[in-house]
Amino acid sequence: MLLQKLQRLGMAASWDSCGSGKQKNPRKSIVPVQYRAFIHECSQTQQERKPCRLMKILQSNNCIHECKYCANSTKCNKKTELKPKELVQAFNFLTKKRLVQGLFLSSAVTRDADTTAEKIIESARILRFKAGFKGYIHLKVLPGMSKEKIREMAELADRLSLNIEVPDGEFLSEIAPTKNFSNDLEKRLKWINELKEKGILKSFTTQFIAGATKETDLNILKKMHSLYKKTKLYRSYFSAFEPVKGTSLEKTKPENPWREHRLYQADWLLRIYGFKLRELKLALDSNGMLSLHKDPKMAIAVNCPNKHPLDPNNATKEELLQVPGIGPKAAEKIEAMKKTAQLTDFNELKKCGVILQRAMPFLQLEGKRQTRITAFQ
Ligand code: SF4
Structure with missing residues (x-):
């Protein structure tokens, strides 16, 4: 019973x-x-x-x-x-x-x-x-x-x-x-x-x-x-x-279960990455919905071309966190590394935990953008 x-x-x-x-x-x-x-x-x-x-x-x-x-x-x-x-x-x-x-x-x-x-x-x-x-x-x-x-x-x-x-x-x-x-x-x-x-x-x-x-x-x-x-x-x-x-x-x-997943990602951006609501709105379509096919952080970055490319040497932690492929731990490591030397190599970013495949289109080092992502894989 x-x-x-x-x-x-x-x-x-x-x-x-x-x-x-x-x-x-x-x-x-x-x-x-x-x-x-x-x-x-x-x-x-x-x-x-x-x-x-x-x-x-x-x-x-x-x-x-x-x-x-x-x-x-x-x-x-x-x-x-x-x-x-x-x-x-x-x-x-x-x-x-x-x-x-x-x-x-x-x-x-x-x-x-x-x-x-x-x-x-x-x-x-x-x-x-x-x-x-x-x-x-x-x-x-x-x-x-x-x-x-x-x-x-x-x-x-x-x-x-x-x-x-x-x-x-x-x-x-x-x-x-x-x-x-x-x-x-x-x-x-x-x-x-x-x-x-x-x-x-x-x-x-x-x-x-x-x-x-x-x-x-x-x-x-x-x-x-x-x-x-x-x-x-x-x-x-x-x-x-x-x-x-x-x-x-x-x-x-x-x-669609992807909707739940995208909402979790948006919540994560608000709570952990420090995004503002107005920034999250850039990831929404005209019906007020997040894309089921693209993560909201990528959608925001793509919709803000004036913010990129970003040089991590001159960026704040908040700006780094806006780049797809850079999470809180990677941003902290970049900040720590910058204190000792200027970042000149994308591989240094990889060592910090940056996912280069995602981040590369939005970054530059010493005025140069690396467009061939495969070179770093
Ligand atoms: S969701 Fe509504 S019906 Fe279900 S347990 Fe809660 S109050 Fe009751």
């Missing part, structure tokens, strides 16, 4: 959202989802960066909401719920077997958000205080939860997340008519941010679904940029829409 519950709720969690969204290789066993969290995200130190294996599961898949994309919405799915003690029992078993190092716990909203939150909190409490678990716990904030419950979650977890799903309320009403964008999501994100600012919460994230509505990449990028600007959001995740059988959107076309 418990095994059956774990199978069902583990499978539902691999869809993610509040335990919904798309179905990516849903698992039929309770072997945990290899979730791509990293130890440095968990511990917030940049030194360690090891994959963190999480047990990703739902407390319940019985939802009062009617999100049209979600297998847990009222009209679909067999309803199951784990008691906090059962969840902890399963988690302890898996940690003893060294199959997991952390927990990602979410839930559908049963009855109301706070009643469900109490069960999530109770699970995390037993894990922390009775089982003595000191590792990584990620808890999902449910739409409509009270400030008090969010604070209780923040005190127990390493990370909270609340999925914003779409850029605004109009899009949300198309796919999740029972949820209110400004009240259930934006207001809660504001409260989560306040906890982060006060140092009560370590970090928080959000997620967008791409392609369940007619939103453009520009809509998503604007919303994401505004969240980064106004809050301490750690990062955004993206999920290309895939219809789930039995839901209202089961006949809707799935989104």
Whole structure:
């Protein structure tokens, strides 16, 4: 019986959202989802960066909401719920077997958000205080939860997340008519941010679904940029829409997975490379979409011919980061090398980690551009 519950709720969690969204290789066993969290995200130190294996599961898949994309919405799915003690029992078993190092716990909203939150909190409490678990716990904030419950979650977890799903309320009403964008999501994100600012919460994230509505990449990028600007959001995740059988959107076309990939690249440019939103807009077509075939950094560089060719000897770190094929580590190494000697050879750039094939058309050294890229391969 418990095994059956774990199978069902583990499978539902691999869809993610509040335990919904798309179905990516849903698992039929309770072997945990290899979730791509990293130890440095968990511990917030940049030194360690090891994959963190999480047990990703739902407390319940019985939802009062009617999100049209979600297998847990009222009209679909067999309803199951784990008691906090059962969840902890399963988690302890898996940690003893060294199959997991952390927990990602979410839930559908049963009855109301706070009643469900109490069960999530109770699970995390037993894990922390009775089982003595000191590792990584990620808890999902449910739409409509009270400030008090969010604070209780923040005190127990390493990370909270609340999925914003779409850029605004109009899009949300198309796919999740029972949820209110400004009240259930934006207001809660504001409260989560306040906890982060006060140092009560370590970090928080959000997620967008791409392609369940007619939103453009520009809509998503604007919303994401505004969240980064106004809050301490750690990062955004993206999920290309895939219809789930039995839901209202089961006949809707799935989104091209490349769209998700391009959004991740654009997010990376904003967060890590220091690009401005206006620069990202240069990668968009007239419909406000990123190209599926070209990475956004290359698209921006090609659309800014006046910025190139760039001589790394005279460039700032920010300018170097705008060149395709130069990442943060390579830019740092170039900066360090420049302090000792003038760069005169493209092979020196290669030693710094520059991908010459990509970078070459945008660089020059001592007034010379190297156009025959093959010479350096
Ligand atoms: S709130 Fe919506 S997305 Fe979340 S579990 Fe319920 S139906 Fe699914």
